Amino acid sequence: MGPFQITGAAVVDGSGRDPVDVDVAIEDGCIAQLGASGAPGERLDAGGLTMTPGLIDAHVHLGLSSPIQPQFSFRISAAEIAADIFATAGATLDAGFTTVRDTGGIDGGVVTTIAKGKVRGPRVLSCGPVQCQTGGHGYYGAEWEPTELWSSHHVPGLCALSMMSGNADELRSNVREAFRRGASFLKLCVTGGVVGAHDRLTDTQFTVDEIAVAVQEAAARGTYVTAHAHNNEGIRNAVEAGVRCIEHGTDLDESTATLMAGREVALVPTFAVVEQLLHDTAGAGLGESTRDRVLGVRERMTEALAVAKEAGVRIGLGSDLIGPAQGRRGEELTLRAELETPMEALVAATRTNAEILGLSDQVGVIAPGMQADLVLWNGNPLEDPKLFADPANAVLVVQAGRVVKDLR
Structure with a gap:
């Protein structure tokens, strides 16, 4: 697209500042300037709409x-799995999410296919398969199935949920792969x-020395490790080993939160x-036992959020939706x-998530020089945050300066 301007919207820039009525000029995929300008190009009238940065989900499972x-x-x-993955990618964009961090399940082919524009979807950062200890969380084979057969469940270039490591050397090999x-x-x-x-929330998996191997391999490539962790002992092991981020953190206590804040995790x-697993376990393709495991998690995670805020931990936002029902990703906000x-929810989903993903110089706020990832909402989601949950309220979505959805 050529240069264009969006006029008349109330702009919430993602920094936490109050909305301002200002025109936004877009050129070469980036925000050229804020404020009235004599810049050339089409004018999109967004009167009555609220503009936010493109939302970022820091915990998705497209695969x-x-x-x-x-x-x-x-x-x-494989054909149906691919169809489902690409449908979810498009629905993610339609819900106002222009960037996601995939925390396990897709193989690199999906990232490339979306990036080439062959299917609609957000920008995707991916860890590929999750790294798990033998028999640990992330293993979905039958109990009788030998571990070495698990990787045959991968569909190369499409989906690969997890890799199993029995020791530090195997983990190093899997991480390099x-x-x-x-x-x-x-x-x-x-x-x-x-x-x-095969496990309980109270179990810890991998030793500090093993986790440190992954941290070392990530550092060698200028990147980082994030850790799925529900209990404090596991979180502490991960922090001690040098991870940069914790996913879930359900039972986080004050001393562990203080440790995280001190290490900038x-x-x-x-x-x-x-919510999804409490209300529709079967819809995700999971058994009733999963519902029993999730009881009480919401209350404990709510407490963990408060504890982390009090300790000064940087807190992002992720939906972790799984299965076919991933259309209402904005429910997390x-x-x-x-x-x-x-x-605060919006800032977590924009500026803070951009920082966590290492993209804060490109996305997450509406400012000159940043990539033009923008959403125009029908109404003001700061006054009525339920608007975030329904994709129909994201009436215009701009990704890298291209209009990818327009319901005006």
């Missing part, structure tokens, strides 16, 4: 867009999980998936807005 148990039991074809396949950061599971059969809580202010 888990089919019913989960059937997908990993070879009951769904993940980078070879196009990972841009790493994710390790260092505690049990909610969606799993970020936290990405995930509330939407908890609505849920967070109930626990904080709507503005």
